[in-house]
Structures are given as structure tokens and as C-alpha cells.
Amino acid sequence: MGQIKACLFDLDGVIVDTAKYHYIAWRELANELGFEFTEEDNERLKGVSRMTSLNILLEIGGVTLSDEEKNRLAEKKNENYRTFILKMQPDEILDGAKEFLLELQQKNIRIALGWASKNAMTILDRLELTECFEAIIDGTKVTEAKPDPEVFLKGAEALGVRPEECLVFEDAEAGVEAALAGNMKCVGIGSPNNLGKAHLVIDGLHQMTYEKLIELNN
Numbered sequence: 001m002g003q004i005k006a007c008l009f010d011l012d013g014v015i016v017d018t019a020k021y022h023y024i025a026w027r028e029l030a031n032e033l034g035f036e037f038t039e040e041d042n043e044r045l046k047g048v049s050r051m052t053s054l055n056i057l058l059e060i061g062g063v064t065l066s067d068e069e070k071n072r073l074a075e076k077k078n079e080n081y082r083t084f085i086l087k088m089q090p091d092e093i094l095d096g097a098k099e100f101l102l103e104l105q106q107k108n109i110r111i112a113l114g115w116a117s118k119n120a121m122t123i124l125d126r127l128e129l130t131e132c133f134e135a136i137i138d139g140t141k142v143t144e145a146k147p148d149p150e151v152f153l154k155g156a157e158a159l160g161v162r163p164e165e166c167l168v169f170e171d172a173e174a175g176v177e178a179a180l181a182g183n184m185k186c187v188g189i190g191s192p193n194n195l196g197k198a199h200l201v202i203d204g205l206h207q208m209t210y211e212k213l214i215e216l217n218n
């Protein structure tokens with residue numbers, strides 16, 4: 001394994017919580033279609049693409065629609081979702097995330113985003129974080145969803161580092177698997193129950209330090 005030269009970040013659940021806005025927008029759509037959509041149902045949509053999310057939602061409601069109608073509804077949900085993210089503020093950045101990014105910059109560790117949302121640029125701008133990322137690999141640049149390692153491998157490539165020199169931060173099991181499949185080290189954000197395969201599991205970036213990163217070199 002190489003020494004860690006770069007950190008690649010998932011965004012949702014690591015740097016900010018967008019799942020709550022996805023939930024409101026999907027729930028409104030479900031209600032318009034005449035059924036309920038619970039927070040528990042919403043868990044099934046985390047890390048899943050927009051169209052797959054819609055398919056799961058329609059399955060929950062027992063609704064069958066044409067592809068054309070599905071495209072229209074996915075677009076409608078996204079427009080509604082965007083009204084929320086366009087109001088996001090930097091104070092929504094999760095505890096310790098900005099501080100850790102600044103610490104990495106200071107130590108000359110390279111930083112990239114590896115997150116499959118097509119709204120990533122809007123959210124980073126709203127949070128005033130765009131400048132922190134040297135490379136941004138978002139949903140407009142990848143075709144494969146995690147656990148495929150594509151999003152992280154493209155991040156490493158964009159930074160010009162080898163995969164084994166990368167450390168990934170992820171809150172989803174599929175994301176941890178993607179990092180490992182890409183031959184990268186991984187810090188899981190959340191519970192060892194589902195993220196146990198990661199090299200280290202912490203509650204949030206407020207618990208992460210450069211010293212802990214160095215320890216992962218060994």
C-alpha cells in the first residue's frame with residue numbers, strides 16, 4: 001500500500017445532510033400520486049440514483065407508469081428538491097468537516113469529491129466549499145453507481161495519484177465497498193455494524209485528524 005496523498009469524499013452524510021431534502025421532495029410526489037412515503041422508506045433511497053429512487057417509490061405506492069411519465073416525475077421531483085438546496089447555508093456543513101478539509105490543505109493532502117449527485121456543484125457552491133476541492137467527480141461524470149469504484153477511480157485519476165494512495169470517506173456500505181474495490185483505504189462515517197469493512201469507523205469528521213490519517217499509512 002502507498003502512503004496516503006489524497007482524500008476522496010462522499011458528500012451526503014459525510015459533509016452535509018441532503019437526504020432530508022430528498023425526503024421532502026419524494027414525499028410530496030408520493031402524496032400527489034395518492035400514497036404515503038415514510039422516513040423509513042426514504043432509507044432505501046440513500047445512495048441510489050434518481051431514477052432508481054423513483055422506481056422504488058412507485059413500487060411502494062403500487063403505481064405503474066410509462067417511461068415518459070417517469071422522466072417527467074423525476075424532473076418534477078428534482079425541481080422541487082432544488083428549491084430546498086438553493087436555500088442551503090454554510091452552517092449546514094456537518095460538525096468538523098470544514099476544519100478537517102482545511103487541515104488537509106495545510107498538510108498538502110490533495111482533496112477530491114466522489115459523489116454521484118447531478119446537483120453536487122450547486123450544493124458545494126451554496127456551502128461555499130467549491131474551492132476546497134481540487135477535483136470534483138459528480139453524477140455528470142460517472143455512469144456506474146457505487147459499489148462500482150468508478151467515481152473514486154476517476155477522482156484519483158483527476159488528481160494524478162494512484163488508487164492505493166487514496167483515502168475515501170464514506171457513510172454508506174456501498175460506498176465503503178466501492179473504495180475497497182478501487183484498492184483504496186476507507187474511513188466509514190457511522191456505525192461499525194454496516195461499515196465494519198472500512199479501515200476505521202468514526203461518528204463524523206469532527207473525530208478525524210491528520211494524525212489518524214497518518215496512522216492509516218501503517
Ligand code: BG6
Nearest residue numbers: 045046047048049050117118119
Ligand atoms: C445520492 C442520494 O447521494 O444522490 C440519493 O443519496 C440521490 O438519494 C442521488 O438519488 C442522486 O442525486 P441527484 O441530486 O442527482 O438527484
Ligand code: MG
Nearest residue numbers: 010012013171
Ligand atoms: Mg453518503
